[in-house]
Amino acid sequence: MERxxxxxxxxxxADYPAVIEVTYAAYAAQRAKSELYAYVYTETVESLTASQAKHPNWQILVVEEAEQIVAAVRVGTFKPTDTDLHLWRLSVKPEAQGRGYGKLLVQTVEQWASAQGYQSISLGALEVSPENQAMYERWGYRxxxxxxxxxxxxNFYAILHKPTDRKLNQTVATxxxxxxxxQQRRGAVGPWVLESLDRFKQxxxxxxxxxxxxxxxxxxxxxxxETGxxxxxxxxxxxxxQLAKQAKVPLVAGDSRSLPIAAASVQGVWAQASLLHLPHLEFSLALSEITRVLQPHGVCYLSLKVGDGEQWHADGRLFAFHQPAAVTKALAGVGLTVLDQWVVEADLPxxxxxxxxxxxxxxx
Structure with a gap:
């Protein structure tokens, strides 16, 4: 069967009802074994909404297959000063289990933690289900x-930790x-840039x-x-x-996955052909950072290559490809609503x- x-x-x-449904289904077998899992079933759309309002840094990461949410995990910190990123309530619908979606979510959290400078990732496993702890230990948790x-x-549960692994960003090194x-090849302002700017100014x-x-x-x-x-x-x-000094604007060295910019400090974000160098697993992390630094009613512009999957260029740069509908959903997940979206042919053959x-x- 084709994946x-x-x-x-x-x-x-808008995804909260589906997240609740996935969570309830995923924990059904565990609850049948032990009523210690009854706490999971106290979660509702209302409680999720209240938790998000109380803890804005708590987020829910999901896997969507054929436009249906099939897996979810909660992630966040308990205090702003925490150096440890916590994940909990990893859930995969029974019919989607065995496809690696749980591990995919955990790996995504690990990449996010590394990108944002956390020292480790932590999670909990009830002692009544030792097979869960064994699974996490196979994934490198101790x-x-x-x-x-x-x-x-x-009744008790184990806390497991895994240190983050900060690796060289090969694209940046290239x-x-x-x-x-x-700069010599792409330094000129093309008509497609001017068109994007005109739409942005609107x-x-x-x-x-x-x-x-x-x-x-x-x-x-x-x-x-120069536009003002x-x-x-x-x-x-x-x-x-060093080359950008010619633009005569303030310059900041920083990573799109962990912007060294204060929250709600800018009215607009311009990301021309930059986020396409992020793996898909880190794309929403950068969008979340964009939302964080934008003021209410702020506007952002993104330029991405159309397609599916990821590809390493021969020169050592990673390119990720995105379908327009997927971009719209990813933006919605971080609280951004699409105002304008268009597809244009490439300016290079x-x-x-x-x-x-x-x-x-x-x-x-």
Missing amino acids: QPIQVRLASH YHERREMTSAPG YEIMAEDY QLAAPAKILEVGCGPGRDARLLR YHVVALDPTWAML NNPPWVRTIAHKEHA
């Missing part, structure tokens, strides 16, 4: 301590080497404060400044930032089309 297309993304409020259940005194060559007029995520050698940063915007340009590549999207943040 249906899947997407890993953050859940929006016993840390024993705790008593607050909902059922006299851009460090090819920065000047890239949603957010100058002078507004704009964060450019992935500024490269500064071509768009300079154009945005107040621009702060960010890139993870030191060589690119033998390249896939581009999907360009403008969205806005509706609420605080």
